[in-house]
Amino acid sequence: MKASLAGLALLSMLVNSFASARPVSYTGGWTFIEESDRQASSALVHYTPAPSWSIGLRTEVNRESDFAVYSVHPTWLAKRWFGRDYQGNFYLHGGIGVASGINDNVLNDQTAVYGGVMADWETRSLFAGYRSRYLDAGHFGDQFMHAARMGFAPYEGDSGDLHTWLMLEIDHRPEHQDPVTATPLIRLFKGPLLLEMGYNLTVNQPLLNFTYRF
Amino acid sequence: MKFKILVCCLSFGTALSLAASAQDHDHDGHHSTEPAHEDHSAHTDHADHDHGEMEHVSSASTGTHPGSDAHVRLTKTEDISAALAQGGEPIVADVMGVVCDFCALAMNKIFSKREEVAAVYVDLDTKALNLVLTPGATMSDETIAELAVQAGYRIAAVRRGDEALGQAS
Numbered sequence: 001m002k003a004s005l006a007g008l009a010l011l012s013m014l015v016n017s018f019a020s021a022r023p024v025s026y027t028g029g030w031t032f033i034e035e036s037d038r039q040a041s042s043a044l045v046h047y048t049p050a051p052s053w054s055i056g057l058r059t060e061v062n063r064e065s066d067f068a069v070y071s072v073h074p075t076w077l078a079k080r081w082f083g084r085d086y087q088g089n090f091y092l093h094g095g096i097g098v099a100s101g102i103n104d105n106v107l108n109d110q111t112a113v114y115g116g117v118m119a120d121w122e123t124r125s126l127f128a129g130y131r132s133r134y135l136d137a138g139h140f141g142d143q144f145m146h147a148a149r150m151g152f153a154p155y156e157g158d159s160g161d162l163h164t165w166l167m168l169e170i171d172h173r174p175e176h177q178d179p180v181t182a183t184p185l186i187r188l189f190k191g192p193l194l195l196e197m198g199y200n201l202t203v204n205q206p207l208l209n210f211t212y213r214f
Numbered sequence: 215m216k217f218k219i220l221v222c223c224l225s226f227g228t229a230l231s232l233a234a235s236a237q238d239h240d241h242d243g244h245h246s247t248e249p250a251h252e253d254h255s256a257h258t259d260h261a262d263h264d265h266g267e268m269e270h271v272s273s274a275s276t277g278t279h280p281g282s283d284a285h286v287r288l289t290k291t292e293d294i295s296a297a298l299a300q301g302g303e304p305i306v307a308d309v310m311g312v313v314c315d316f317c318a319l320a321m322n323k324i325f326s327k328r329e330e331v332a333a334v335y336v337d338l339d340t341k342a343l344n345l346v347l348t349p350g351a352t353m354s355d356e357t358i359a360e361l362a363v364q365a366g367y368r369i370a371a372v373r374r375g376d377e378a379l380g381q382a383s
Contacts, residue, residue, distance in 0.1 A: 025316075026364060028324075051364055051366045077366075080311070082310035083311060084310060087312075124313050124338065157338075158337065159315060159338050163315055189314065189315055190315065213319060
């Protein structure tokens with residue numbers, strides 16, 4: 001039991017996704033993140049009390065399995081590498097909350113925990129990233145996914161300009177009928193707004209991510 | 215079983231990150247609580263000396279670093295020029311890792327909250343934080359460095375006055 005609680009505590013210390021493009025903001029900053037991929041849609045609002053971590057509330061609707069997860073979602077910036085022309089980040093992300101059935105799913109509510117890692121490296125014109133997550137939602141099931149993404153910016157915009165990125169994401173979800181899929185996408189970035197639009201070529205599903213920082 | 219594997223992986227990742235944190239943070243710099251450039255004549259408020267992080271980046275180690283060789287000048291936006299016209303002190307700080315608009319936004323948000331700051335602009339092209347203080351106000355290098363840390367970034371060098379304007383002899 002103690003081991004389980006320690007595991008939960010560890011998971012609850014952990015963080016989240018490419019769309020967040022900095023899932024930890026500046027001190028005192030708030031961020032709203034919406035994500036929708038081939039499996040789920042989610043919304044996260046987080047606050048950054050210190051430059052190394054953020055805490056938020058997250059709702060995730062798993063469209064395939066008809067359940068939702070409502071969770072507290074901390075993110076820890078474990079390490080940031082600085083260079084003159086680049087920045088690298090290593091995050092731990094996670095959450096703990098309640099999983100509930102939606103639509104025709106009548107299963108009782110269950111405690112849900114999830115956690116994973118995220119890493120990225122970027123310059124003004126190149127991007128590479130990786131993220132993983134494991135979700136244990138009790139009798140609603142468990143899920144593991146990880147994904148890698150690479151991208152480039154066809155031009156380098158300055159502050160306040162519209163920044164454009166072309167990216168390719170490859171994700172792996174072992175339990176799925178199509179475990180490996182590819183999603184080309186475009187990222188548009190201007191001031192506090194970030195919008196990502198893509199299309200999963202393998203399963204014919206759209207990807208739509210939105211971030212607003214304030 | 216998967217849960218245990220996950221916990222093990224995360225523990226390993228945490229240990230790795232902590233080990234990495236124990237080492238020097240960067241490839242070409244080192245930490246110091248002392249600024250790269252000090253203009254002690256501008257320091258009238260010693261309460262501002264809050265010992266933030268600042269990088270020392272020597273010209274020998276970076277070659278083309280804007281703080282050493284390129285001597286990035288103040289970027290004159292409309293706000294910056296207006297604040298300069300009011301007589302505020304110009305400051306240019308080279309920033310490490312500023313690669314995107316969210317980086318610029320973070321710096322703008324943090325610095326624009328300060329009463330001493332009349333105008334702020336982060337230039338991604340020159341990788342520099344451009345500040346003009348309100349007339350008569352001061353802001354120490356350490357304060358600038360600490361505010362940059364609050365934004366999630368790190369200052370490599372600070373230039374002031376004529377040096378920031380590119381008019382130093």
